[in-house]
Amino acid sequence: MKDREIALKILHTIDSKGAYSNLAINKELKDKNISNLDRGFITELVYGTLENNIYIDYVIEKFSTTKLNKINLWTINILRLGIYQIMFLDKVPDFAAVNESVNLAKKFSTKTSGFTNAILRNVLRNKEKIELPDKQKDFVKYLSVKYSHAEWMVKRFMSYFTKEFTEDLFKANNERPDLYLRINTLKTNIEACIKSLEEKNIEVKRNDYIEEAITVKGINQLDELEEFKLGHIHVQDFGSMLVSRVLNPKEGEYIIDVCCAPGGKTTHMAQLMNNNGKILARDIYDHKLKLVKDNSKRLGVTIIETEVFDGMKLDEGLIEKADKVLVDAPCSGLGIIRRKPEIKYRKKADDLKELRKMQLSTLHNAAKYVKIGGELIYSTCTIDPNENESVIEEFLKEKNDYKLVAIEGFDDFKRKDGTIQLYPNIHNTDGFYIARLKRV
Numbered sequence: 001m002k003d004r005e006i007a008l009k010i011l012h013t014i015d016s017k018g019a020y021s022n023l024a025i026n027k028e029l030k031d032k033n034i035s036n037l038d039r040g041f042i043t044e045l046v047y048g049t050l051e052n053n054i055y056i057d058y059v060i061e062k063f064s065t066t067k068l069n070k071i072n073l074w075t076i077n078i079l080r081l082g083i084y085q086i087m088f089l090d091k092v093p094d095f096a097a098v099n100e101s102v103n104l105a106k107k108f109s110t111k112t113s114g115f116t117n118a119i120l121r122n123v124l125r126n127k128e129k130i131e132l133p134d135k136q137k138d139f140v141k142y143l144s145v146k147y148s149h150a151e152w153m154v155k156r157f158m159s160y161f162t163k164e165f166t167e168d169l170f171k172a173n174n175e176r177p178d179l180y181l182r183i184n185t186l187k188t189n190i191e192a193c194i195k196s197l198e199e200k201n202i203e204v205k206r207n208d209y210i211e212e213a214i215t216v217k218g219i220n221q222l223d224e225l226e227e228f229k230l231g232h233i234h235v236q237d238f239g240s241m242l243v244s245r246v247l248n249p250k251e252g253e254y255i256i257d258v259c260c261a262p263g264g265k266t267t268h269m270a271q272l273m274n275n276n277g278k279i280l281a282r283d284i285y286d287h288k289l290k291l292v293k294d295n296s297k298r299l300g301v302t303i304i305e306t307e308v309f310d311g312m313k314l315d316e317g318l319i320e321k322a323d324k325v326l327v328d329a330p331c332s333g334l335g336i337i338r339r340k341p342e343i344k345y346r347k348k349a350d351d352l353k354e355l356r357k358m359q360l361s362t363l364h365n366a367a368k369y370v371k372i373g374g375e376l377i378y379s380t381c382t383i384d385p386n387e388n389e390s391v392i393e394e395f396l397k398e399k400n401d402y403k404l405v406a407i408e409g410f411d412d413f414k415r416k417d418g419t420i421q422l423y424p425n426i427h428n429t430d431g432f433y434i435a436r437l438k439r440v
């Protein structure tokens with residue numbers, strides 16, 4: 001199968017099955033005999049097309065007399081892929097973008113190959129003349145089309161942030177994130193691991209704030225890397241590592257992680273505890289807990305006990321049992337758009353209302369598991385205040401046995417109230433929120 005055909009199949013799976021882009025890419029490329037160059041090109045095609053989806057559809061609508069919702073899904077994605085190459089990829093010659101797209105149409109949607117050809121040739125002839133919506137007259141539409149974010153999202157962010165900040169954020173959301181790795185000190189030491197990565201021509205940069213965090217360049221197939229197989233490294237963004245660092249688990253403690261899968265933070269906590277103590281790691285989905293078990297095994301973590309449990313239910317048996325509890329809540333994911341661009345189109349404003357109820361209910365139950373004097377950490381990978389500080393404010397209104405306390409250290413990231421909110425456009429990390437609460 002050729003690169004563009006693989007990219008098309010991945011885009012089709014994302015659209016038709018609601019798959020996440022990162023998982024769909026990994027699944028399609030896993031165990032296939034594809035060169036690193038081709039892997040890179042396929043990934044670029046998928047992410048680039050997804051990131052620019054609204055803009056590309058805006059272009060299609062300018063040239064198509066058939067309404068977008070009347071065009072079949074294969075054809076839409078063939079057109080999107082073709083237009084992405086024409087408009088954004090200098091390295092692909094225009095004739096190749098058109099011819100390859102028409103070939104795909106002949107294979108996946110025979111009847112529309114003429115239509116595909118006509119649209120793409122039209123785009124090619126007129127690409128310099130395509131104008132964005134008027135910035136002065138309709139700033140929301142302009143931002144929505146230019147950066148391919150749903151209009152409700154643009155309006156929502158503009159209600160929180162200035163126009164300039166919103167635009168800056170959207171720009172950052174369309175950039176490729178750095179690849180962060182956590183070095184697993186249960187199995188290796190930091191210097192030895194860096195040395196062995198560098199010996200494989202991988203460029204490594206140490207992080208200024210978290211000693212086990214590094215950013216790397218030059219890895220093509222991470223799961224084929226010796227260090228990965230041996231459990232010396234784990235892929236985890238800085239923001240996610242910061243959560244376990246803020247929780248600051250100590251050897252011998254009893255920790256409960258109520259929303260733990262796939263286990264990035266839970267296995268990090270076990271590492272910080274030097275595999276000494278106990279972590280009860282829960283999630284509502286059994287199949288996701290398998291990932292936690294697999295990760296624990298690979299990383300040599302032995303103190304995690306997994307359990308399927310709905311965080312919205314109270315477990316009477318755990319009341320006041322834990323030294324610390326982590327609620328890494330299910331959220332809109334508006335802070336990780338760089339990794340999952342489909343969030344820009346898939347999420348709806350109403351989803352956020354439901355999520356807030358879930359976040360509050362999970363937080364209230366988890367609060368009961370903390371010993372007096374113990375700590376409750378609330379984190380999300382969103383930058384929406386309604387899922388973050390507003391959840392904490394509402395929680396504290398009802399819970400006078402809790403107070404918000406300043407996170408220790410990490411002063412460069414802390415806000416006045418002692419919480420942390422990371423933004424992709426400011427911190428070049430995922431957009432994480434972290435609040436530290438103490439039971440009094």
Ligand SMILES: C[S@@+](CC[C@H](N)C(=O)[O-])C[C@H]1O[C@@H](n2cnc3c(N)ncnc32)[C@H](O)[C@@H]1O
Nearest residue numbers: 259260261262263264265283284310311328330
């Ligand atoms: C943000 S993710 C957790 C990420 C994880 N802490 C990590 O670092 O790898 C939220 C998790 O909450 C789980 N979840 C969703 N609803 C839940 C519920 N009602 N009770 C418990 N877990 C839930 C999801 O399956 C998802 O794995």
